[in-house]
Amino acid sequence: DIVMTQSPDSLAVSLGERATINCKSSQSVLYSSNNKNYLAWYQQKPGQPPKLLIYWASTRESGVPDRFSGSGSGTDFTLTISSLQAEDVAVYYCQQYYSTLPTFGPGTKVDIK
């Protein structure tokens, strides 16, 4: 199985400041035939199901604010919230779907400082 790790476990950022979350996969999730990274990011707020934010490592899902961006390739990825808003307080998960057995990272909790 592909193991996903995230760092940090949690972070607190002031409103309007940048938040950066890292995700690493135990093997490359870049599919050479189409040059796509099979990596997604989700946001989960308490009592709600996860919400898809980013797929193909950097493509925003429809309706997701442009302050959310994804980057990276191969095994190392980043989710950036460019200007943190109060409604962004949540847990964020990365997920690889390269394998037929998708796996999630352990999550990163984002709070307001």
Add this chain to the structure above:
Amino acid sequence: QVQLVQSGAEVKKPGASVKVSCKASGYTFTSYDINWVRQATGQGLEWMGWMNPNSGNTGYAQKFQGRVTMTRNTSISTAYMELSSLRSEDTAVYYCARRVTGFDYWGQGTLVTVSS
């Protein structure tokens, strides 16, 4: 609009089985895989398996092999996840999710409590 509506909360005794349903609407049910993910209280997301509603083909996480069965009824656009030999560690919220690229639509979740 796309919706996945799951069945209600369940309380089961250790050793029993539970079957959770996930009714899809707003799209062609057979066009996209349905995945199941669970989450224990305060914990992260744990992927359990997938099912292709068109073919019925399935794939399960090794942890659940032999205990989980994913099926569907295409006539009512409903997917099912059955977990057997329940133990206290199976207490969690169970989600179904549609997979396009990532998991773009999720059910509301079904709380399964395993308690004697």
